[in-house]
Amino acid sequence: MTVAPSRSLRSSAELIRAEEPVLAHNYHPLPVVVARAEGAWVEDVEGRRYLDMLAGYSALNFGHRHPALIEAAHRQLDQLTLTSRAFHNDRLAGFAESLAALTGLDMVLPMNTGAEAVESAVKVARKWAYDVKGVPADRATIVVAADNFHGRTTTIVSFSTDESARAGFGPFTPGFRVVPYNDLAALEAAIDETTAAVLIEPIQGEAGVVIPDDGYLRGVREVTRRTGCLFIADEIQSGLGRTGRTLAVEHEDVVPDVVLLGKALGGGIVPVSAVVARREVLQVLRPGEHGSTFGGNPLAAAVGSAVVELLETGEFQRRAEEAGVVLRDGLTALVGKGVRSFRARGLWAGVDIDPAIGTGREISESLMREGILVKDTHGSTIRLAPPLTITNEDLTMALGTLEQILRKGA
Structure with missing residues (x-):
């Protein structure tokens, strides 16, 4: 060097x-x-x-x-860095198109940090439960796994089982059911007519790179499809090449309803995250219901697009x-x-x-x-x-x- x-x-x-x-x-x-x-x-x-x-x-x-990512950032810095989402910018459509294609899904909700992507997914899942599934107002639940790590916001630590992340930060947000990781029977038993989604990491990173049994992710996909709730895969650490596949769920040929991305999506240059989902899911959002001043900014979109280009080659x-x-x-x-x-x-x-x-x-x-x-x-x-x-x-x-x-x- x-x-x-x-x-x-x-x-x-x-x-x-x-x-x-x-x-x-x-x-x-x-x-x-x-x-x-x-x-x-x-x-x-x-x-x-x-x-x-x-x-x-x-x-x-x-x-x-990485030279390709640095070049993309420098090039964009000379043009435009931020408009807010009050206006369109010339980089966002291409970024969203390429990221949706890379993941095999339809629509993108751009955010900044991984925790923001998780928080956004929680909101979207609840909105979907009320508008599409017909869950009574304020009754939606989300099933999560013990020993999870999805971030450190107040809502997210509400369903953490790590006391060092929770102690002193209550009261906690309701609406979550915690089941053992890698236990399909327990997961299915926790699902009822109020369940909006199952939110899991395909591999639990903070817990010590815990890899579930073969067939677990396929089982989660089958159970969520059969019971009529969403499968949200938090690929913020496991995704974008880390495990030898673009997404870790690909090891079991699984396509979730929602994929959460972050970390590597910003190439180590800017914070970039995204909720990528089926059209039916993300279409529940209407103007004014969710937003982010920096989410989808031109600099982030330029770097994110360059990251996708690197991954497209395999x-x-x-x-x-x-x-x-x-x-x-x-x-x-x-x-x-x-x-x-x-x-x-x-x-x-x-x-x-x-x-x-x-x-x-x-x-x-x-x-x-x-x-x-x-x-x-x-x-x-x-x-x-x-x-x-x-x-x-x-x-x-x-x-x-x-x-x-x-x-x-x-």
């Missing part, structure tokens, strides 16, 4: 200390201060290089500063699948040598470390000191989600570094 010298006048330690009195403590980041990046590599303000094995929780599926999906074999083989070799178990699909893995060696945080800090950036989740589990552009050599090096750390202990 060729980069210019750092322009920061303060060291990493000084910058970290400077954050303490002025930033809300809603994150506990690793003590590394990134100043520059390219591809799968980043540098801190002192010029130390790190291999990024997290990729912004999949927001950087195409790596840092190159990145194939790359995730091929490199995923390297990842799985490397992790398999570590089972019983500090790794208790792991779950992986494409270039995405949750790795359960032997607690006797260290917590997930401790393992992450040890890897950071060796130039590898990952992120812990619950207990002694770490997540691996490198950019889809990572080379096999870099991936093998990262796994070798993990092996060394496990051998000597965190």
